[in-house]
Amino acid sequence: MSESRRVISVIVENESSVLSRVSGLFAGRGYNIGTLTVAPIPNSQRSRITIATKGDERTLNQITKQLNKLVPVYEVVEHDEMVEKEMVLVKFPIEESLADIEALCGAYNGTIVNVGVSMFIGMVADEPARVRNFINAAQRYNPIEIVRGGVVAIER
């Protein structure tokens, strides 16, 4: 069976052990985690865990069903029609061209967020594929450090 990528949101009770229940399920059953982000849902007792995963159809089905069995899981949303964003922060040496990099960030919905004595930091938030392109493009400016966030998604 062929593998496909899927982004799922897991709406969970906001309790301390819930992340380990979810990530432990993935580890124990051999499911793939591409990225994982978690944050409380504003004005509620719940959190949203967004997971980008991949697998064949049977595995993806199992992931949803097994997640649904966890007691603190309210809902599992398998995203289909979604807006999906990922963030990346890149630290550049001060010697690189600030103007060029600012333009590059701008092309990917980003900007320069910090300038220090010896370095400056660019930030981009965009679709995962475009974030990858940005990172490729940024390579020629000798980045010191690249920090990628996980995917967040919302149904359209």
Next chain:
Amino acid sequence: MEMNGAQMVCEALVAEGVKTVFGYPGGAIMNVYDAIYKQDGFEHILNRHEQASVHAADGYARATGEVGVAMVTSGPGFTNAVTGLATAYMDSIPMVVISGQVPQSLLGTDGFQEIDAVGISRPCTKHNYLVRDINHLPRILKEAFHIARTGRPGPVLVDIPKDITAEVAEFAYPTDVNLPSYMKVPKAKEEDVNAAVEAILQAKKPLLYIGGGAVLSNASDAIRELAELSQIPTVETLMALGVMGNKNPLLLGMLGMHGNYASNMAMSETDLIISLGARFDDRVTGKLSEFGKYAKIIHVDIDPANIGKLVNVNYPIIGDVKDAVEMMIAGLQGRVNTEQYNDWREVLARYDALYPQSFEDSDEVIKPQWVIERLGELVGEQAIITSDVGQHQMWAAQHFPFDRPRQWINSGGLGTMGFGLPAALGVKKAFPDKTVINVTGDGSILMNVQELVTASEYKIPVINVILNNQFLGMVRQWQTFFYNDRFAETDLSFQPNYKALAEACHGIGYDITTKEEFDAALKDAIAQDKVAFMNIQVARFEDVLPMVPSNGTLNNMMLPKIANPEKGEK
């Protein structure tokens, strides 16, 4: 009412109707034991090992259908309990285990006897809790019992720090649970059942494939009725023995790795598998790509995750087996023609006549299969049989005439050696008037043999039938078949004196080498009110047959040699 957390635990257990708790004390759980000392709402049985406490609670649960309860201390007490949790988890047994934990002030400091119980038990419990606030304790206990027994049942761990069992707060045991995130117990959908009914009416060679879920949902009567109404032949998994009753002409027997010929052939040739609470375990299916090759599949299961996990299902029905079967009966009533599957049943009857479940008996040495058949003749219906893991377990499954569900108690999913004796204690506590027999091996019985002492102290007279082949027999069998007779670390001919061992623990022992001795010893053991060891020397190199080698196809079995009367064989 105000009370401390320890008293709350006792009050909750009483409110849940718990009569027997199996456990073992230690530092972190001492407050609760102090409360147990002062109460008389339930009995506490002190096993001699925490693993045994959990297996005993498990046996109690399997025999009664109620939630079993075990109690252990933190650290090593808890880790000893893990095998018990995993055993119950794999077979979906309702159970609540309460463990002590270090005080909250020490949590996360590697305190004395601190271990992350919730972390360790996450993959082998249905759910677990670390209690962080005395005010949550009543709710958590209520939820634990609710989760353990509803939906697909399973064990729940409640880990309670010592300061919480000491702290005093207002106690009111909740009457309801409020768990919005807990999966609703699904109800079989009318349209799904209707589709399945139509498929049954279309089928030429349907087969009822019954699993442990049928026992858990108390669906035996309904399933017997469904089979009777439709005259569809049935096979049972290791976990379902007794659901149809061994005298039922529609029962072909057990299927799978050590299933009988007719059952495995039926599964290979059926055109419609009607799975009732079974989960297509690899010990049942053999090679998946060849499994049920010509069949459409109806799959009834309370756990949606079981459906489509291993095989593609044509007619999924998510819900309780008993409800779904009753709906099927209603749908088939007046419509199903009982002659419809005559040809199919005839084919299967011929298969069964060709290779019935058989063995070659002997006059020189006791055959293990003979012991089981004889046991069936002598105690049959009135006994409850527990078992350990190995050849003896398979022979018990193949040859004992189980005629009702919950009469056969064994660790199917995890295959835990050492389960049988403590489980038997739990069963006997629940049914003191029944003869409870643990069919075990000379390997398995030594795992948890300390429970002889528990049995003697509390006068729980269970009988251990030890099929002593001086081998880890099942492993030896694989070595014979697949490792060219290299018996690596499976020879157990260095033996303890089993009779003396039983006697040293205030039980009674019998050394048995002949059939007559067996009959006499069994009679005597039943009459005694002592825990008994029947140490039976059986044929050392007997193999469990038929056998479908791991990942083989079901219709390709290693079979026992059949007698050829023309050559003068019997």
